[in-house]
Amino acid sequence: MKIGKRYKLESDSINITLYERRVNKETKKEYWTTLAYFAIPKNALKFLVDHKLREGGFKDLETITKQQDEIYELIKNLHIKS
Numbered sequence: 001m002k003i004g005k006r007y008k009l010e011s012d013s014i015n016i017t018l019y020e021r022r023v024n025k026e027t028k029k030e031y032w033t034t035l036a037y038f039a040i041p042k043n044a045l046k047f048l049v050d051h052k053l054r055e056g057g058f059k060d061l062e063t064i065t066k067q068q069d070e071i072y073e074l075i076k077n078l079h080i081k082s
Helices: 041-056 061-076
Strands: 007-011 016-023 030-038
Touching (some): 007 041
Antiparallel strands (some): 016 030
């Protein structure tokens, strides 16, 4: 399941894996790298929120708020059934 253009979740019989899309600087080829493994999807989404906020650098409250809005939009577009 893709989460925006940069992240995706995949599962097997044991784990849910969160991947991040990256681009090789030399070859310009895209590839997916593993960020973390989880037992349940909720924990993967919590991790993604923390990851994105840390990535933003906590420069100021406006930056953090924009990052949060971006993350919430990604999650909202997942169409998760309760």
